[in-house]
Amino acid sequence: MPSVYLLQQTQFIPAPLEAVWDFFSNPNNLERITPAYMRFRVTSPPYEGRVYAGQIISYTVCPVARIPLEWVTEITHVQQHDYFVDEQRVGPYRLWHHEHHFVEVPGGVQMQDTVHYRLPLGWLGRLAHALFVRRQLENIFAYRLRVVEDRFGK
Numbered sequence: 001m002p003s004v005y006l007l008q009q010t011q012f013i014p015a016p017l018e019a020v021w022d023f024f025s026n027p028n029n030l031e032r033i034t035p036a037y038m039r040f041r042v043t044s045p046p047y048e049g050r051v052y053a054g055q056i057i058s059y060t061v062c063p064v065a066r067i068p069l070e071w072v073t074e075i076t077h078v079q080q081h082d083y084f085v086d087e088q089r090v091g092p093y094r095l096w097h098h099e100h101h102f103v104e105v106p107g108g109v110q111m112q113d114t115v116h117y118r119l120p121l122g123w124l125g126r127l128a129h130a131l132f133v134r135r136q137l138e139n140i141f142a143y144r145l146r147v148v149e150d151r152f153g154k
Contacts, residue, residue, distance in 0.1 A: 003126050004095060005134070007115040009141045014108040015152040021081050021102055023151070024111070025051040030059070033144040038062060043070075053078050056089070063092060063136065073098075094118040094125075108152075113141065 013020050023029055027042055034040040039062040047055070055075040060068045071091035078084045081102060088096035095118035103110045119125030119133060 003129070004116055004118045005129065007117070007134075007137055007141065008113065009145065010110060010112045011145055011148060012105070012108060012110055012154075013148060013152045014154065017081055017102060017104045017109050020109045020111065020152070024100055024102075025078075025084060027051075027057045030057075033147050034061075035140060035143045038140070039066065039068070050080070051075055051078055051084055057086070061092075092120075094120045 027044065028046055030042055031040055039060070041060050043058045043060055044056070053075055057073050057075070059071045059073075061071050062068050069092050072089045073086040073091075073096070074089050076085045076087050083099060083101045085100070086096075086098045095116065097116045099112075099114040101112045101114070103112075115137075117137075119129055121128070
């Protein structure tokens, strides 16, 4: 039976909605919020416009044993200053659906990430998830939380 996993994280960011949106919706910032050991690099040409539905972003990432993998995502939905969704088109997951939601609250923005993901390889993928994938994703999101706190405050 296939396993679809869920990862959620909510973070309060004491900054204006426009600044938070501009930071997270710009793929040029992805490298900053990913731990260095992942060797994450955006390989798409730099894009300075607004995020848009249909936008394709490509990367290389080394999630296991420093072996570089190609990862391609598509921005499938965008509601300016409210949410955007990226979905993997090529990469290490069988399914990757990542929702980024932004809500203006007193004193800043509450940002919530919801990621549904599924690994390939059936029972081997489930074993890899139990052994290291879940922990690795949780560590990546914890790292991002710290980087965002350093940039915007707590």
